[in-house]
Amino acid sequence: MLHSTPHRRIAIASDHAGFDMKAALAITLRDAGHDVVDLGPHDTARVDYPDYGYELATAVADDRADVGIAICGSGIGISIAVNRNPAMRCALVSDALSARLARQHNDANVIALGARLIGIDMARDCVDMFLATPFEGGRHGDRVAKLSTPPHAKDPA
Amino acid sequence: MLHSTPHRRIAIASDHAGFDMKAALAITLRDAGHDVVDLGPHDTARVDYPDYGYELATAVADDRADVGIAICGSGIGISIAVNRNPAMRCALVSDALSARLARQHNDANVIALGARLIGIDMARDCVDMFLATPFEGGRHGDRVAKLSTPPHAKDPA
Numbered sequence: 001m002l003h004s005t006p007h008r009r010i011a012i013a014s015d016h017a018g019f020d021m022k023a024a025l026a027i028t029l030r031d032a033g034h035d036v037v038d039l040g041p042h043d044t045a046r047v048d049y050p051d052y053g054y055e056l057a058t059a060v061a062d063d064r065a066d067v068g069i070a071i072c073g074s075g076i077g078i079s080i081a082v083n084r085n086p087a088m089r090c091a092l093v094s095d096a097l098s099a100r101l102a103r104q105h106n107d108a109n110v111i112a113l114g115a116r117l118i119g120i121d122m123a124r125d126c127v128d129m130f131l132a133t134p135f136e137g138g139r140h141g142d143r144v145a146k147l148s149t150p151p152h153a154k155d156p157a
Numbered sequence: 158m159l160h161s162t163p164h165r166r167i168a169i170a171s172d173h174a175g176f177d178m179k180a181a182l183a184i185t186l187r188d189a190g191h192d193v194v195d196l197g198p199h200d201t202a203r204v205d206y207p208d209y210g211y212e213l214a215t216a217v218a219d220d221r222a223d224v225g226i227a228i229c230g231s232g233i234g235i236s237i238a239v240n241r242n243p244a245m246r247c248a249l250v251s252d253a254l255s256a257r258l259a260r261q262h263n264d265a266n267v268i269a270l271g272a273r274l275i276g277i278d279m280a281r282d283c284v285d286m287f288l289a290t291p292f293e294g295g296r297h298g299d300r301v302a303k304l305s306t307p308p309h310a311k312d313p314a
Contacts, residue, residue: 025238046296050303058308073252074258076265083240092249098167098274108233117255136277139203142310143234144280146207151215 001032001124003132010131012058012066015049015078018071021123025069028124033087034131037065053081060109061087068110070128075114082110086148094118096129100127103133107144152153158189158281160289167288168222169271170196170213172235173207175228178272178280181305184225185281188230191288194222210238217266218244232271239267243305252276255284260290264301 010029011082014022019041033130039055041047049072056078060068068090072078082090084125090110091102094117102108135144141148167186171179176198183193196212198204206229213235217225229235232249239247244294247267248259251274259265268287283306292301 010190048300048303050300054308074248074255074262076250076255076259077263077304080240080246080263080304081247081307083237084243084304086241089237092236093229093233094251098231099235101235105231106234106237114255117297120186134221139254141260143205147234147237148209150238151211 001028001128001133005035005131007035007065008039008131009035009067010054010063010100011037011039011059011140013052013068013078014071015073016019016044016046017073018078018113018115019030020112021120024120024122025127029127036092049077049082054084055076056110057082057085057088061085067131070110071115072112073113073114073116075117079112081119082112086102086150088097089147091125093130095122096116096125099112099126099129100133103130107135107140116153158185158285158288160285162288164190164192165224165288166192166222168194168196168216168225169228170209170225170235171198171228172209172230173198173201173203174230175235175270175272176201178228178277181277182280182284186284196310198300204233211241211268213233214242214245218242224288227267227269229269230271230273232269232274236269239269241259241275243307246301246304249288250283250287252279253282256283256286257290258286260287261293262297264292264297
């Protein structure tokens with residue numbers, strides 16, 4: 001990883017399409033000294049991305065991890081699933097600029113990646129920027145706070 | 158628009174960063190014969206993207222529009238807000254392939270665009286593909302159904 005970042009507990013989950021990218025990122029992150037909580041799947045059998053997105057959201061919301069990485073074919077489906085949880089701010093990203101803005105402006109605690117849309121080095125660059133970039137706060141803080149109190153979810157986890 | 162698509166009622170919302178792109182897309186869509194429900198903002202004064210994302214989600218969930226387009230600087234913040242509503246499947250996209258997959262695999266009913274990350278012709282191409290592409294159903298149907306019943310939102314709108 002380019003940036004030296006503080007030790008983190010990183011939850012990672014995918015579907016079958018994201019399995020290989022998940023495995024590769026887990027190695028990179030462990031080599032960089034992070035704790036990786038691999039929530040599965042643990043082989044390439046077909047699974048449903050919502051199940052793994054919900055599990056990842058619960059793991060981060062329950063403080064079993066500091067941040068999360070969610071991977072499916074396009075990143076779209078699993079990012080929707082993670083964001084059902086009002087405690088999650090999951091940013092679907094495909095480049096480091098988006099990953100940086102997700103942290104600076106949205107205080108993202110999860111990033112979603114599309115394993116069939118971007119390559120492993122682009123994914124590593126996104127993760128690196130995601131882990132290295134602080135939240136800017138200020139006016140962004142009020143907006144982020146509103147993401148925790150949606151009118152549609154009266155019973156946040 | 159490249160594709161000739163059936164008439165739709167399209168809700169569109171943004172924040173101040175997405176105002177110009179929203180205005181330009183509204184013209185394109187009306188010229189193509191669609192009904193456009195412009196949920197604001199109606200000038201470039203600073204606003205909070207969650208307010209407009211929640212309003213867009215409610216408009217589509219209440220069937221005041223068939224589909225929605227959500228725009229902020231990166232697309233990240235407003236996509237998170239829209240997806241707080243379990244009836245929404247909002248895909249953050251920056252290219253037509255993602256927009257196509259969002260329809261084929263995720264039955265997306267909203268797309269989010271980053272007005273500071275992609276240009277207006279790329280945005281038009283995303284919208285065009287989003288409106289033109291049918292849902293594939295099949296195994297994707299079971300996964301999409303799970304997005305409507307998250308464990309985190311017990312009181313869906």
